[in-house]
Amino acid sequence: xxxxxxxxxxxxxxxxxxxxxxxxxxxxxxxxxxxxxxxxxxxxxxxxxxxxxxxxxxxxxxxxxxxxxxxxxxxxxxxxxxxxxxxxxxxxxxxxxxxxxxxxxxxxxxxxxxxxxxxxxxxxxxxxxxxxxxxxxxxxxxxxxxxxxxxxxxxxxxxxxxxxxxxxxxxxxxxxxxxxxxxxxxxxxxxxxxxxxxxxxxxxxxxxxxxxxxxxxxxxxxxxxxxxxxxxxxxxxxxxxxxxxxxxxxxxxxxxxxxxxxxxxxxxxxxxxxxxxxxxxxxxxxxxxxxxxxxxxxxxxxxxxxxxxxxxxxxxxxxxxxxxxxxxxxxxxxxx
Amino acid sequence: xxxxxxxxxxxxxxxxxxxxxxxxxxxxxxxxxxxxxxxxxxxxxxxxxxxxxxxxxxxxxxxxxxxxxxxxxxxxxxxxxxxxxxxxxxxxxxxxxxxxxxxxxxxxxxxxxxxxxxxxxxxxxxxxxxxxxxxxxxxxxxxxxxxxxxxxxxxxxxxxxxxxxxxxxxxxxxxxxxxxxxxxxxxxxxxxxxxxxxxxxxxxxxxxxxxxxxxxxxxxxxxxxxxxxxxxxxxxxxxxxxxxxxxxxxxxxxxxxxxxxxxxxxxxxxxxxxxxxxxxxxxxxxxxxxxxxxxxxxxxxxxxxxxxxxxxxxxxxxxxxxxxxxxxxxxxxxxxxxxxxxxxxxxxxxxxxxxxxxxxxxxxxxxxxxxxxxxxxxxxxxxxxxxxxxx
Numbered sequence: 001x002x003x004x005x006x007x008x009x010x011x012x013x014x015x016x017x018x019x020x021x022x023x024x025x026x027x028x029x030x031x032x033x034x035x036x037x038x039x040x041x042x043x044x045x046x047x048x049x050x051x052x053x054x055x056x057x058x059x060x061x062x063x064x065x066x067x068x069x070x071x072x073x074x075x076x077x078x079x080x081x082x083x084x085x086x087x088x089x090x091x092x093x094x095x096x097x098x099x100x101x102x103x104x105x106x107x108x109x110x111x112x113x114x115x116x117x118x119x120x121x122x123x124x125x126x127x128x129x130x131x132x133x134x135x136x137x138x139x140x141x142x143x144x145x146x147x148x149x150x151x152x153x154x155x156x157x158x159x160x161x162x163x164x165x166x167x168x169x170x171x172x173x174x175x176x177x178x179x180x181x182x183x184x185x186x187x188x189x190x191x192x193x194x195x196x197x198x199x200x201x202x203x204x205x206x207x208x209x210x211x212x213x214x215x216x217x218x219x220x221x222x223x224x225x226x227x228x229x230x231x232x233x234x235x236x237x238x239x240x241x242x243x244x245x246x247x248x249x250x251x252x253x254x255x256x257x258x259x260x261x262x263x264x265x266x267x268x269x270x271x272x273x274x275x276x277x278x279x280x281x282x283x284x285x286x287x288x289x290x291x292x293x294x295x296x297x298x299x300x301x302x303x304x305x306x307x308x309x310x311x312x313x314x315x316x317x318x319x320x321x322x323x324x325x326x327x328x329x330x331x332x333x334x335x336x
Numbered sequence: 337x338x339x340x341x342x343x344x345x346x347x348x349x350x351x352x353x354x355x356x357x358x359x360x361x362x363x364x365x366x367x368x369x370x371x372x373x374x375x376x377x378x379x380x381x382x383x384x385x386x387x388x389x390x391x392x393x394x395x396x397x398x399x400x401x402x403x404x405x406x407x408x409x410x411x412x413x414x415x416x417x418x419x420x421x422x423x424x425x426x427x428x429x430x431x432x433x434x435x436x437x438x439x440x441x442x443x444x445x446x447x448x449x450x451x452x453x454x455x456x457x458x459x460x461x462x463x464x465x466x467x468x469x470x471x472x473x474x475x476x477x478x479x480x481x482x483x484x485x486x487x488x489x490x491x492x493x494x495x496x497x498x499x500x501x502x503x504x505x506x507x508x509x510x511x512x513x514x515x516x517x518x519x520x521x522x523x524x525x526x527x528x529x530x531x532x533x534x535x536x537x538x539x540x541x542x543x544x545x546x547x548x549x550x551x552x553x554x555x556x557x558x559x560x561x562x563x564x565x566x567x568x569x570x571x572x573x574x575x576x577x578x579x580x581x582x583x584x585x586x587x588x589x590x591x592x593x594x595x596x597x598x599x600x601x602x603x604x605x606x607x608x609x610x611x612x613x614x615x616x617x618x619x620x621x622x623x624x625x626x627x628x629x630x631x632x633x634x635x636x637x638x639x640x641x642x643x644x645x646x647x648x649x650x651x652x653x654x655x656x657x658x659x660x661x662x663x664x665x666x667x668x669x670x671x672x673x674x675x676x677x678x679x680x681x682x683x684x685x686x687x688x689x690x691x692x693x694x695x696x697x698x699x700x701x702x703x704x705x706x707x708x709x710x711x712x713x714x715x716x717x718x719x720x721x722x723x724x725x726x727x
Contacts (some may be wrong), residue, residue, distance in 0.1 A: 040426040043418055149505040149534075150462070151413040151439035168450055169425060239414060245443040247413040286422075293370045293407035294378060 071132025079233025105233020463721025
């Protein structure tokens with residue numbers, strides 16, 4: 001029996017509240033500390049945080065609800081273009097743009113979700129792929145609005161909350177992204193521990209049984225799919241606002257594949273798996289590409305293979321293992 | 337928090353100002369595509385830069401020139417922007433260079449302007465790029481610059497009716513517009529303008545349509561790489577027997593000719609760099625490429641773009657030393673001219689864009705190899721896009 005599965009079906013209050021609290025403190029403190037220590041690397045840091053949010057959104061859809069999607073980048077890209085176009089044509093206030101882009105991506109997720117979620121398995125996967133391809137092709141053809149292959153340029157953001165300018169060094173961008181990520185994370189954490197979140201676990205494990213006990217399976221799936229889409233849209237919007245550029249690459253199959261890889265690297269159904277995967281991926285990629293800009297993809301490939309072959313639960317598996325060891329050592333030293 | 341940020345910012349500016357002087361190393365950041373389907377660009381850039389440094393030394397009046405390569409992986413504006421930021425802020429480069437694709441160059445325009453970073457475009461060839469930042473200069477070519485001369489030539493050489501078939505993206509559109517303009521101005525007729533989706537690999541349906549219209553020639557702007565090979569082969573099997581001529585620009589680079597094979601014989605294209613052009617710099621570039629990277633190495637447009645880009649950067653360091661500012665460099669580069677492997681080379685004083693010969697050439701067989709041979713030169717052509725779109 002897969003230990004993950006028994007964990008998922010276990011009721012959430014089993015975790016000690018204060019122990020969980022400490023676990024939370026570590027990554028967020030690290031993210032905040034990075035702001036003060038990593039001055040030269042804030043651009044990279046922002047990039048990593050956006051990837052965390054994107055992977056987190058996929059974790060809801062793929063990890064918890066078990067919807068295998070190959071077109072998740074459609075929502076990221078849609079959010080990015082929505083935020084970019086909003087900044088150019090409507091208002092360049094970042095928060096307004098972010099909300100509009102989030103809503104737009106959520107609506108796209110809802111509409112496409114209602115269309116495709118009655119299917120399952122390979123059919124569903126192909127449909128998500130098709131939607132990803134459709135959105136990319138539409139963006140390519142609406143050249144007058146999106147710039148097509150030239151990308152969307154000329155995005156100029158107003159200062160955040162009217163006070164903090166988006167500076168060249170990326171201070172504002174980093175804190176802004178971190179704050180948005182924290183808000184989404186708290187929401188996702190709460191939702192996944194609510195009855196709704198538990199029902200998703202059930203749907204993933206046994207759809208028939210969930211139907212038998214009266215769960216509105218289809219609606220639950222549409223709901224989480226839309227939620228994931230909205231969250232991915234936020235990530236895209238953050239990318240557009242902080243880099244002030246959007247390209248068709250944001251919509252490509254490769255982007256959907258990358259985020260899937262990041263999530264698997266970190267570990268699915270953990271929320272913090274997205275953290276581990278995205279940070280490691282972005283840092284390793286950046287570092288490897290610096291050392292050898294011609295062959296860095298080998299390193300990424302090797303890393304992914306190593307993780308998939310040797311760590312069943314991704315990078316979070318290492319953390320679990322370390323935590324379990326530490327706990328048992330602690331018990332040995334303090335006999336009750 | 338605001339004062340803290342301000343403090344850090346001032347500290348950075350100071351570090352930027354004093355850093356290079358103390359180190360006596362001038363860093364040049366090159367953003368290019370060196371992985372995935374476009375990896376050849378990065379490879380050609382790097383080889384040409386290494387040849388340039390071999391020929392001209394790695395130091396300029398005692399200051400080491402260090403080239404830092406970064407991979408943008410293809411047309412990816414967001415990645416290009418992040419790399420440029422990283423090179424400017426973290427690596428503290430004095431110059432930026434590279435840029436294979438238009439969207440990537442456009443993405444860094446605002447950043448480059450804000451940082452006053454002298455930036456040399458080694459390739460990206462859409463007309464408007466140099467307009468987007470006063471710190472851009474270009475050492476490659478522009479597509480209108482290459483497409484117009486062949487339109488002028490065709491209409492004077494018994495080609496009166498043409499169908500254009502271009503890849504459906506910005507450079508393709510540029511090519512279609514400027515070829516057609518020149519061709520019509522000479523009294524020619526463009527029967528149809530076909531735009532082929534970028535992902536197309538089977539060109540037969542498009543070419544069947546062209547065959548039925550019986551034009552004198554077809555003007556093609558291909559997507560580059562393997563599909564271009566397929567495109568030319570389709571022309572050779574379908575249109576060539578019907579006497580429909582082929583007109584193009586970058587489709588017949590010598591580096592691609594072995595893959596196209598003998599069906600390329602007789603193709604006419606117009607371009608700013610012909611590998612067989614007879615000048616000592618070109619011969620030296622060839623010889624060193626072959627010596628350093630093997631006998632099959634062939635220079636292409638990426639090689640000359642990077643080679644001349646390095647020359648431009650070396651000149652700026654020669655004149656102003658390691659602490660050269662963006663305004664100094666750009667001021668020097670405006671109107672600068674020198675000999676390049678491609679022939680005479682000038683940077684336009686006003687537009688900061690390249691002015692160069694455009695050659696009409698034909699694919700011929702020499703010593704058992706397929707090569708381009710020039711048969712007409714359009715001397716010192718300026719970018720027509722700038723003339724049509726005054727500031």
